[in-house]
Amino acid sequence: MGSNLHGPSAPHVFISYAKQDEDKAEEIFQCLERAGTVPWLDKRRLVLGDDWEQEIKNAVLSADAVVVCLRPGFDDIGFRQQEVRWAIEALQKRPPGRGFIIPFIIEPCSLPDWCQRLHAGGDISKPSSLDDLLKAVGKHCKWVPPNGVFSPAFDVDVIDARMRLSEEGCQLLEAAAGSKQGEIFVSLDTTGYAVEVDGRHFVTKDDNRSAALWKDVISHLIEHQLIEQVDDEGEVFEVSHKGFQVVDPKLTEHLLRPM
Secondary structure, three states: OOHHHOOOOOOEEEEEOOHHHHHHHHHHHHHHHHOOOEEEOHHHHOOOOOOHHHHHHHHHHHOOEEEEEEOOOHHHOOOHHHHHHHHHHHHHOOOOOOOOEEEEEOOOOOOOHHHOOOOOOOOOOOOOOHHHHHHHHHHHOOOOOOOOOOOOOOOOOOOOOOEEEOHHHHHHHHHHHOOOOOOEEEEOOOOOEEEOOOOOOEEEOOOOOOOOOOHHHHHHHHHOOOEEEEOOOOOEEEEEOOEOOEOOHHHHHHHHOOO
16 A cells, blocks of 8 residues: 555655564554655565565665664664664765654653754654654655645544534645545444445444544644534544545535535
């Protein structure tokens, strides 16, 4: 998934992580791939018979950015130290001031000595966010992600979004719906059901085919007061982890105009 989003200028991003952070590294990989970059993760890219050490070195040295996942005890974590040395070597060959190594805090920790000059976020007592990571990749690689790409917060089942949207909120959802990155599932049923991907059937919120809610989008609507109030006559909609695309234009027309 995501390979069709890679444009000719899509940045290549190497992900360095500790073994215990495999799940988080996979989440970062999927986020970067959905956003249109070309991420490199050993368990995703290495195949049987590869000279794994040489492949990793080549990937680091040829990357446009290296994401280093930090946690307590990072300096004691095996081969990651070699990856960092290669990344520092590659950084030294780049123009002064050009960002390359991106610290990503998995668990709050003291920054390693080599990382002291690199900004790791305003509050290193908190884990880094995927949104901040995308912004960093965008800045350091001089890259703009495709319209409508948002980073996922976490998987949930169904959000009952019976809300009255302001005009600005409608415009935001319309723009998202036109991004062709996934689906907005719309249903007139307000009993906790979501429309399946094919748009013809309903699945319960406990069904493992239920889509993931892109929490940051809803948070954005609320934070900027683009949602005016809850409306009992409104719709139930769900946003997939892939992005946005309208399933049924007729239902969407009803959803996207102020009530």
